[in-house]
Amino acid sequence: MxxxxxxxxxxxxxxxxxxxxxxxxxxxxxxxxxxxxxxxxxxxxxxxxxxxxxxxxxxxxxxxxxxxxxxxxxxxxxxxxxxxxxxxxxxxxxxxxxxxxxxxxxxxxxxxxxxxxxxxxxxxxxxxxxxxxxxxxxxxxxxSGFALTRRGTKPGDQLFVSGTIGDSALGLLAIKGKLTHAADQDIKTLVDRFRNPLPRLILGKALRGVASSVIDISDGLVQDLSHIARASHVSFEVEYSKIPVSMAARNISSISPDLKNYIFSGGDDYELAFTVSQDYMVEFKRIRESLDVPVTEIGYATEGDGDVNLRDTDGSKIRLEVAGYRHVFGDK
Amino acid sequence: MxxxxxxxxxxxxxxxxxxxxxxxxxxxxxxxxxxxxxxxxxxxxxxxxxxxxxxxxxxxxxxxxxxxxxxxxxxxxxxxxxxxxxxxxxxxxxxxxxxxxxxxxxxxxxxxxxxxxxxxxxxxxxxxxxxxxxxxxxxxxxxSGFALTRRGTKPGDQLFVSGTIGDSALGLLAIKGKLTHAADQDIKTLVDRFRNPLPRLILGKALRGVASSVIDISDGLVQDLSHIARASHVSFEVEYSKIPVSMAARNISSISPDLKNYIFSGGDDYELAFTVSQDYMVEFKRIRESLDVPVTEIGYATEGDGDVNLRDTDGSKIRLEVAGYRHVFGDK
Missing domain, CATH: 3.30.1330.10 (PurM-like, N-terminal domain)
Structure with missing residues (x-):
């Protein structure tokens, strides 16, 4: 009992x-x-x-x-x-x-x-x-006045992400038993990323007064970037080859061709995506060197109104079926 | 579609x-x-x-x-x-x-x-x-320093409640179709109390610096009073006949003998229960007269450690089966 x-x-x-x-x-x-x-x-x-x-x-x-x-x-x-x-x-x-x-x-x-x-x-x-x-x-x-928002990006600002993207979504896939051919060590790494998200608090604080916009990647890279793009009234050019991907995720990509989708639309990595204007680049470089957080430049903002344009290694535009997670209603 | x-x-x-x-x-x-x-x-x-x-x-x-x-x-x-x-x-x-x-x-x-x-x-x-x-x-x-808590009651403080007690619980009973013999007007009054709780914000603000403890009645009068009693390390003596009950609830009590239970243990009235020490009674009377909120004295605090003693009209102690709503776990 x-x-x-x-x-x-x-x-x-x-x-x-x-x-x-x-x-x-x-x-x-x-x-x-x-x-x-x-x-x-x-x-x-x-x-x-x-x-x-x-x-x-x-x-x-x-x-x-x-x-x-x-x-x-x-x-x-x-x-x-x-x-x-x-x-x-x-x-x-x-x-x-x-x-x-x-x-x-x-x-x-x-x-x-x-x-x-x-x-x-x-x-x-x-x-x-x-x-x-x-x-x-x-x-x-x-x-007061130093909160980082999504609305400060201007055309020409450079776009960065912290850490590696897509691990958590692949980790969840592994938990669901859908990565059967992957190596144990890779599975362990990815599952751990899902289980223990590492909020980027030190980076966020360091970006006060320096980044023009910041968002955490929770719904998927493309969807979350589009939130900045819409709030700031810009568009983004993002190069696929520049997006930081972990070794474990790369290993899995050789057996799962869907990897791109997990990188673009898998959420839950809780990395930060942010933009920095040229005016603050010197200050940003100083911060970047002083912090023990990997940060990668993946593209830049352009004139536009909310688009996120993904370029493949050959410069062609990548089209996505699903852009990210969203709760849908109205099913009967 | x-x-x-x-x-x-x-x-x-x-x-x-x-x-x-x-x-x-x-x-x-x-x-x-x-x-x-x-x-x-x-x-x-x-x-x-x-x-x-x-x-x-x-x-x-x-x-x-x-x-x-x-x-x-x-x-x-x-x-x-x-x-x-x-x-x-x-x-x-x-x-x-x-x-x-x-x-x-x-x-x-x-x-x-x-x-x-x-x-x-x-x-x-x-x-x-x-x-x-x-x-x-x-x-x-x-x-700063003027928030009202549950921990300031001393033996001898008088106990008050706002409005009337038990209406909302009876209203919910009516919604569930369990008050079939009651008059339409009474049903309407009680259901309205359930549907549109009236938070006592003006009274709460007026009691700053005057009441020794305050709680809102959300889980049932007895249970909520016991929260003050425990936090303040006192007990309460409460007279049943003094508890303010609406005319609609009284009318229903003639056809439902369980009324007492609804008054003592029915939650959701969102009235305030509070104590005032003798030192602040003059100030409290002034506030009470200036506000358009009915307030009734129902008992007093004694030395003790968390008991709520209910007295019937003849002075005998009332025993309750259920003291109030609580979420219970561990069912299998």
């Missing part, structure tokens, strides 16, 4: 300890939490829902679930150039969840929070008959 | 217009939103998930859904004495949702926001195979 437990048990046993050191969290025992703002700084607010079976596999471990739930919000803070501060976590748990699962999940949430200097300060816990879902609303701080 | 639409259509067509006048919302086109804090004020943060079939009926109208989703967060701000500022809305929609439904929902969200001087500044939109759910994280401001 499984011992029953309720929402107040969950909060006091597993989540209140994570909030212990933040006075404004009021021990997770009150109607709300308090944030004391820093003079001269704005508060950056981002929210994401992650649903089991959509944003992480239904059978994902507590560790992977925590890592993705917290990671995607930290990545949004990184894209704004924000310093992480605090977050609230609203979880809908299936009635059948075990206390062990929640315990492991909360421990991982605590570890990821500590590693990224962000603190749980509040939340909500409900039961659902549907799939598990977690909504994190995360807060960061940024000196 | 139903026309398909995606998350970006939903955001730009229905939600971006609600955020138009708040510059920090960045037109709902960016990774995050910006809040510019007020010097000398703290930011109050509260988050609630509402799941269809749990927190509102699966077949609730878009208007009722919006009213409950926004209302319960405003009520948390009221309980902290906060002035509403902004909120983010993370919605998981079933794939089968129609654009009309979302349109009506967004219009109601806009109306309720305007009426309470709070603005949508961000959110997330995903598809789910489970029931619809909405997570609101709401922000308010309060002069």
């Amino acid at each position: 499984i011992k029953k437990f309720n929402e107040f048990d969950i909060i006091s046993r597993y989540f209140a300890p994570l909030a212990r050191d933040y006075p404004g969290a009021l021990g997770l025992t009150d109607d709300a939490a308090l944030i004391k703002p820093i003079v001269g700084h704005d508060i950056v607010v981002t929210t994401d829902i992650l649903v089991a079976g959509v944003h992480f596999p239904e059978l994902a471990t507590p560790e992977t679930t925590a890592s993705r739930v917290i990671g995607c919000n930290l990545s949004d803070l990184a894209a704004m150039g924000a310093t992480p501060l605090a977050f609230v976590l609203a979880s809908a748990w299936p009635n059948t969840i075990s206390e062990d699962w929640i315990n492991s999940f909360s421990l991982s949430v605590g570890n990821i929070s500590s590693a990224n200097q962000i603190t749980l300060i509040g939340g909500d816990t409900v039961a659902t008959k549907g799939p598990m879902s977690h909504t994190v609303t995360a807060f960061g701080t940024v000196p | 139903i026309k398909k639409f995606n998350e970006f259509d939903i955001i730009s067509r229905y939600f971006a217009p609600l955020a138009r006048d708040y510059p920090g919302a960045l037109g709902l086109t960016d990774d995050a939103a910006l809040i510019k804090p007020i010097v000398g004020h703290d930011i109050v943060v509260t988050t609630d998930i509402l799941v269809a079939g749990v927190h509102f009926p699966e077949l609730a109208t878009p208007e009722t859904t919006a009213s409950r989703v926004i209302g319960c967060n405003l009520s948390d701000l009221a309980a902290m004495g906060a002035t509403p500022l902004a909120f983010v809305l993370a919605s998981a929609w079933p794939n089968t949702i129609s654009e009309d439904w979302i349109n009506s929902f967004s219009l109601s969200v806009g109306n309720i926001s305007s009426a309470n001087q709070i603005t949508l500044i961000g959110g997330d939109t995903v598809a789910t195979k489970g029931p619809m759910s909405h997570t609101v994280t709401a922000f308010g401001t309060v002069p």
